[in-house]
Amino acid sequence: MPTARTAVQGQRNEDDELARHLDWADEAREAASIWMAAYQQKIAAYYNRKVRPHAFKEGSLVLRKIFENTAEKGAEKFQANWEGPYVVSKANENGSYHLQTLNGTPLLRPWNVANLKQYHQ
Incomplete structure (x- = not known):
């Protein structure tokens, strides 16, 4: 059975740990967003390299x-x-x-x- 002092100390540690994880989650989300944007640019460049625009003349x-x-x-x-x-x-x-x-x-x-x-x- 925890004492009042150890219960309060445990609560502080959990709060600190939660705050660190929330900061890490924001950083991870931003890093994933940057990686996704770079990936999409690479995919678009690869696709656009092989695409030929179609243009039809009158009478085609x-x-x-x-x-x-x-x-x-x-x-x-x-x-x-x-x-x-x-x-x-x-x-x-x-x-x-x-x-x-x-x-x-x-x-x-x-x-x-x-x-x-x-x-x-």
Whole structure:
């Protein structure tokens, strides 16, 4: 059974230990944050080294990505992932393109370059 003096001394040691661990936790969190930022920069540099920007000219033939909400019902994973070809009718500066079908009917909205790929005949 602890005496009053040893109980108070034990409480002080626990408080000091807790304060040291809290200081260490802040330092560890900051070190991990710095390491994570450096890691993300390295990954981005590696990725960007291999990425080629896509740019389509007016009149280019492209395929358009099919999204799940526009896919045919029941086709599931055996359905094609791309549809087209479409003709690029206008290229915007922000990376979006206005498309039209081969017979000249324009599509309702512009499409981002991430959802298009070159059509090879």
